[in-house]
Amino acid sequence: MTVIERGDLAPGFAAPWRLLPRLRTPQAITGGVLLGVVLLGGILAPVLAPYGPAQVHFDAPFQLPGTIGFALGTDDLGRDILSRMMYGIRASLMVGMVAVGLAVVVGTPLGLAAGWWRWLDGPVSRLTDVTLAFPFLILAVGLAAINGPSLAGAAISLGVAQVPTMVRVVRAETMRLKESPFVLAATAMDASGPRILAQHVLPNCLSAIIVQATVIMPAAVLGEAVLSFLGLGIQPPTPSLGIMLADAQQYLGRAPTAALFPGLAIVAICLGFNLLGDALRDALDPTTDRK
Amino acid sequence: MPQDAENPLLLSVRGLNVAYGDTPVVRDVDLDVARGERVALVGQSGSGKSTVVAALLRLLPGGGRITGGIIELDREDLAAASEARMRAVRGGRIALVPQDPGTNLNPAMRLGDQVADALRADGLRGPAVRRRVLELLAEAGVPEPERRARQFPHEFSGGMRQRVLIAVALAREPELLLADEPTSALDVTVQRRILDHLGALAEAHGTAMILVTHDLGLAADRADRVVVMLDGRIVEQGTPEQVLRSPQHEYTRRLVAAAPAAVVTQAEAGASREAPPPSDREASGDVVTVRDLVKEYKVRGRGGLLRAVDDVSFDVPRGGTTALVGESGSGKTTVSRILLGLEAPTSGEALVDGRTIAGAARAERRALRRRVQPVFQDPYASLDPTHTVERVIDEPLRIFGIGDRDSRRARVAELLDQVALPRDVAQRRPGELSGGQRQRVAIARALAPEPELLVLDEAVSALDVLVQEQILDLLADLQERLGVSYLFISHDLAVVRGIADNVVVLRQGRVEEQGSVDDVFHAPRADYTRDLLGAIPGAAFAR
Numbered sequence: 084m085t086v087i088e089r090g091d092l093a094p095g096f097a098a099p100w101r102l103l104p105r106l107r108t109p110q111a112i113t114g115g116v117l118l119g120v121v122l123l124g125g126i127l128a129p130v131l132a133p134y135g136p137a138q139v140h141f142d143a144p145f146q147l148p149g150t151i152g153f154a155l156g157t158d159d160l161g162r163d164i165l166s167r168m169m170y171g172i173r174a175s176l177m178v179g180m181v182a183v184g185l186a187v188v189v190g191t192p193l194g195l196a197a198g199w200w201r202w203l204d205g206p207v208s209r210l211t212d213v214t215l216a217f218p219f220l221i222l223a224v225g226l227a228a229i230n231g232p233s234l235a236g237a238a239i240s241l242g243v244a245q246v247p248t249m250v251r252v253v254r255a256e257t258m259r260l261k262e263s264p265f266v267l268a269a270t271a272m273d274a275s276g277p278r279i280l281a282q283h284v285l286p287n288c289l290s291a292i293i294v295q296a297t298v299i300m301p302a303a304v305l306g307e308a309v310l311s312f313l314g315l316g317i318q319p320p321t322p323s324l325g326i327m328l329a330d331a332q333q334y335l336g337r338a339p340t341a342a343l344f345p346g347l348a349i350v351a352i353c354l355g356f357n358l359l360g361d362a363l364r365d366a367l368d369p370t371t372d373r374k
Numbered sequence: 375m376p377q378d379a380e381n382p383l384l385l386s387v388r389g390l391n392v393a394y395g396d397t398p399v400v401r402d403v404d405l406d407v408a409r410g411e412r413v414a415l416v417g418q419s420g421s422g423k424s425t426v427v428a429a430l431l432r433l434l435p436g437g438g439r440i441t442g443g444i445i446e447l448d449r450e451d452l453a454a455a456s457e458a459r460m461r462a463v464r465g466g467r468i469a470l471v472p473q474d475p476g477t478n479l480n481p482a483m484r485l486g487d488q489v490a491d492a493l494r495a496d497g498l499r500g501p502a503v504r505r506r507v508l509e510l511l512a513e514a515g516v517p518e519p520e521r522r523a524r525q526f527p528h529e530f531s532g533g534m535r536q537r538v539l540i541a542v543a544l545a546r547e548p549e550l551l552l553a554d555e556p557t558s559a560l561d562v563t564v565q566r567r568i569l570d571h572l573g574a575l576a577e578a579h580g581t582a583m584i585l586v587t588h589d590l591g592l593a594a595d596r597a598d599r600v601v602v603m604l605d606g607r608i609v610e611q612g613t614p615e616q617v618l619r620s621p622q623h624e625y626t627r628r629l630v631a632a633a634p635a636a637v638v639t640q641a642e643a644g645a646s647r648e649a650p651p652p653s654d655r656e657a658s659g660d661v662v663t664v665r666d667l668v669k670e671y672k673v674r675g676r677g678g679l680l681r682a683v684d685d686v687s688f689d690v691p692r693g694g695t696t697a698l699v700g701e702s703g704s705g706k707t708t709v710s711r712i713l714l715g716l717e718a719p720t721s722g723e724a725l726v727d728g729r730t731i732a733g734a735a736r737a738e739r740r741a742l743r744r745r746v747q748p749v750f751q752d753p754y755a756s757l758d759p760t761h762t763v764e765r766v767i768d769e770p771l772r773i774f775g776i777g778d779r780d781s782r783r784a785r786v787a788e789l790l791d792q793v794a795l796p797r798d799v800a801q802r803r804p805g806e807l808s809g810g811q812r813q814r815v816a817i818a819r820a821l822a823p824e825p826e827l828l829v830l831d832e833a834v835s836a837l838d839v840l841v842q843e844q845i846l847d848l849l850a851d852l853q854e855r856l857g858v859s860y861l862f863i864s865h866d867l868a869v870v871r872g873i874a875d876n877v878v879v880l881r882q883g884r885v886e887e888q889g890s891v892d893d894v895f896h897a898p899r900a901d902y903t904r905d906l907l908g909a910i911p912g913a914a915f916a917r
Contacts (some may be wrong), residue, residue: 264752265755269769272774274773283758286760
């Protein structure tokens, strides 16, 4: 019988629509700006990029950054690194979004169901355990072996690899919310399971899902780079950050900057999402309320 | 009160101001504590009473800071003292007994070691530490200290944990003990034992004590002087006798009037509550009939069965109120969950209008659930934070398919009127409302499908005294107007007294005693009921 000592104005719960004012931390702003620049570069690539991604200049290979006409230099075939990077970011983000989408679309309902209906918990949890036991590389190699390496294959294998974490997060939230008084009240009103899940549990899980998505995104971007580097993802000449790294590797001694910039882009994407994710987590956590 | 002839004043606070960020929370507080004196600091949540305690220790959380004033302990200003100096003062001269025994002990550490920590901080080493730990635990009233010192917090009950915290606080024989709501999380009978013990120890050691509490009755019982705080200021102080008998400040007057123990006297003066004519009631019968109800839980690991509810029978008269009273673990919440159809009984029956929810077909269950609606304890947790108030209140209407969009909107407005909330609340979210307002929303939601019975599970326990009184008034008013019946579940006998017609006293799942309010309160038959009644704080002043 605890007496609840809380200020009347204390935000008892953090909800997504109250986030913006709480995201004015240096961390969140740094992450936001990093992502903003990278995203803008990727999205506006067809407009902003000075050359096509596969346009070669055999007369000007291995140009250094700062060369007139090639702001970040060129690679072994004289392709403009800046242009290729901008298109490469598109591919990376696309893979990331497909992976996040897959994890959310598949993971959330599974997590909700496993958390709510006890008889489903066992099967779903064992399934996620099995999936977790497969390294995503094995899955990617398998998919590539069947369909040939492609962006879609890489995205699917990365997405599938991320489903279990999403299932676990949503399942834990659901189990917590299942015991909360407002869910009990809804049950006492004879609300059905699916209704409670849709009206009460899912909206209250959103914060956790958003945070988890910001964790999955950089993991998928990194994963795409790994797969493309190994030749299991996007195929040249289509640019991707991983392919640019793989290409640059052969000439690392002669043109180190050809590897530097795509690497930095990956760092910016991952750091941006991680910073933003951390800030989001803090902003969404009711225990870190600042009055 | 033993006094040092040279300097009877142990602590002298002058013009203390504390702010969190730019918001002042304590304003111009003057407070004196003589050696060996027991001072009670009373106020509702947000009154700044806990902040004063934290400021005395210079342990203000987060952005809190002392913005003015002096805190003199034996003529030394603690507000200006160095951090190193403060470390010597904390624990050594001023010790704290915190509120929640559940979270203030390290769950991964043996209790004896946690007491020993306080001693080692004082520089004690070697076998003397262990001897002193056992001595302290025994002194704090922990039985078999040898064995129990090796146990972990989860093996202790709440009351026992609080005793350990008292042992930690007393370890270095402080001159001033700060007890911040030390028993608010405990059952009343445990609360009484702990406070008796704490008082006796403080007296034996000549320790002065500042007792922070929201409970005026408790303060009056336990202190030499009562200090009432409101919005960060001290509005009144004096002996318990003065404060309770002739309160000067408007706020104290309302507080005294609202104190449940005082309500008892008023009710008695007015020949108790107007009971509806009995003939009426017999005609309409009982809404709820509970017969031989048993609920058993499997205890994990031990293969045993726990009887949470053991052969309980009682009725709720139509249009009346039956109260289930008991301490934690008495099974009162389990009974309510069975009635709401959230759990199935092991045997026996819980009938609403002669029918049972457990095992009912879907359509029948739905019809029954419409008649029984719950109001839970914590108004912060019982409303979905993502919904607007309107959506919260019309949810049962939508579930039961009552009315169309316009009629539901009208019904929500009507319900808001009934619970005395302004209509513009409808578009706000629960997070923007105060605790009392939220509980009104929860009541409005429960009333929405026009139920015959409300199950009020500790519905006012989490609220401040004044808000509590308002909600109780509202409930009485609604019962009169709508004829709805209540099953009122509470650990607080004083509150029950004001609202119930019948009382069922539960203990460890069994009915100890039941009868009308007057019978149970005036002529309790069971020892346990007498024990509970005696433990109501402030009873001595409510005569």
